[in-house]
Amino acid sequence: MDYYYYYYYYYYYYYYFHPQNASSSDVIEHPCYPQGYNGTMNVSSLFGSACANNQTQAPGNVTQVLLLGTGNATLCRQAVRNIFNFSNCSHSKSCGFNGVYQPRVNGKFLAFSAYYYTFSFLNLTETHPLAVVEDAIDAFCSRTWNDLKSSYSDQTESRLVNYCASANYILTLLLDGYGFSNTSWENIAFRMQVANSDIGWTLGYMLNLTNMIPSEAPRTLRGHEEGPWVASVFFIVATLALAIVLLLIYFLQ
Template sequence: MVANKKSLTTAILGALVALSIIALVLSLVKIEDVPLPPAVKYGMVFDAGSSHTSLFVYEWDSDKENDTGVVSQALSCDVQGQGISSYASDPPKAGDSLRVCLEKALKVIPAAKQSEVPTYLGATAGMRLLREQNSSAADQVLAEVAKTMREYPVAFKGARILTGEEEGAYGWITINYLLESFTKYSPKAHAWVHPEAANIFGALDLGGASTQISFMPEGSLNWTEASQFTLYGYNYSIYTHSYLCYGQNEMLKRLAKELIVESSSSTRVDHPCYPKNYNETVSLSSFRTSPCTNASDPRLTVSNRNVTLQGRGNASGCLAAVRKLFNFSACGQSQDCTFDGVYQPPVHGQFIAFSAFYYNFKFLNLTEGQSLDAVKETIEGFCRRTWEDLSSSYPEENAERLPKYCANANYILTLLLDAYKFNETSWNNIFFQMKAGSANVGWTLGYMLNLTNMMPAEAPVWIKGHVPSLWAAAVAFIILTLTLGLAALLVLLWV
């Protein structure tokens, strides 16, 4: 009986102690609003270039940093086939070509968020050329693209043709964001901060139909030439210019046309940039497919004859032929001028050269910071190699691209040295790369970043939560100790 009394007393005392502790802790705990983690937002951008289309999916926290999202790449998908401008004669195929990548994108975006994902398609130089040549065909291609994208559960915001300056400026934003020139996470501050000594990079972009240069000049900039942005609370004013018809593919067409026109009516024409023993047959009618080569020369407009281009592997002759594509005389003696009379302040700072700049130099193993002399020597040596040598040395390289690397490389040298006026010293400030971190370099990320400026930051979602303080825990421990001591004493006295 005594044992039962003891057990019962002990149990009661234990329960009382536990209840008193719980009541005490609850009375001392401060109840306040606690924010939930910010929601993740998504966005999609199609880069509809002249030679291909790619889709990029981006994500960022809804609370943003100084009104700009901290954006990361969640997915990239290359659309099969050529650029959407190639579907001018069959516009529905332009929309259909996007379906595979759209379906891949929806697999990485939660179903509950898909309906609010802003989705854009930006077309670049290929569609700019198509609009010049046939504006109704360009409109129809964009209409078919929009029709397809509206079939998917996303917030489609439109398909439009970007200006060359927009393309260049957004590429500049992408580069400097990825290289943490705008904002950088500080582990010490546990926050995103503006770098005190930010290194702002310039952007060099070479596409299929156009090329862009964008950078922050030293000193003041003529306001008519400036593109202005506000990113992470800071204002930036940059120079940017785009040259239509000076993209890699259009340059090759223009080069071939000039060589043919200079040779009069010959059906066999020497091509100094093609490897020796390589031949390519082209129809004069093919030059009428682009505004860049659709000249009024009667030898091009009234004849559909074929011409065979015979490779000669002449490095110096190639460089000379490429230089003729530029009108350098239009600048006179002005140093603030590239070609065709276009104003440009002196290049300043470090530059990232991407897209075709990178791909051509990567093939030639020239992306490791080689000196200008080493670059020239490598290009000259490559241009002297025969077609048999090249095709056996690079059996896995695309047979259509391989004979064009000599022309492309000499074109890059001419554009950077003679047009943009980099020299032997500033050449070392050019870095050839296509990625920074895990994200692709290009205009789409910069486009998405700039758009986040226009999207209102969401107010944090709050819940009622319990936040215990240190003194409450200390008092609870003291009360627990005293209670247990009193309980033990009570038991001993009862016994």
């Protein structure tokens, strides 16, 4: 999971929640940022990202935005949902998001990488009911920026300010995208290691490539030439016939 999705999110939050205008700067009340936070962002960095490079310009032709945190988990989740399209599905309503086929989830789901790091920070990697997870995320998002900086002084501010957005993004992806529910939520395991080995996208990619390597071609078995093979068969048959004749002579005497 890449931080590009935050930029993608910025665009959609601005587009859906704020009217376009012709000014060269704008203020966005950001529900995924803690109350009391403020920071500026150049819009060029947003539209230069991989997730938004198909957009020609920012809404209202703004060049810079001021982000003011409001710390509202409900609005944050609503804004994150606007990134996805959950209604366009041509596969008998069996889609995850954006019209991509998604079979019904079944069995265990291993959540690692950004899934694990975000939920580990929120102390939610153990198996908890979905309601407990949602309450914990809501409570974290409602905390003030000063409170968070004081409580998590070991965290860099660039990561700390994004945990609320990241948690709601993951929650939306798992619930609305992959189709987990109250009953199947406990099938999700947030892990950093399997069998004492770190897991990540690189390992998965290499395992996939390894499966594509053809196995060693079997060695060719060399058979006998036709002449010796026929002679061997004839000798065996003649020997058996002679043995049968000798047995008959023996029993007839």
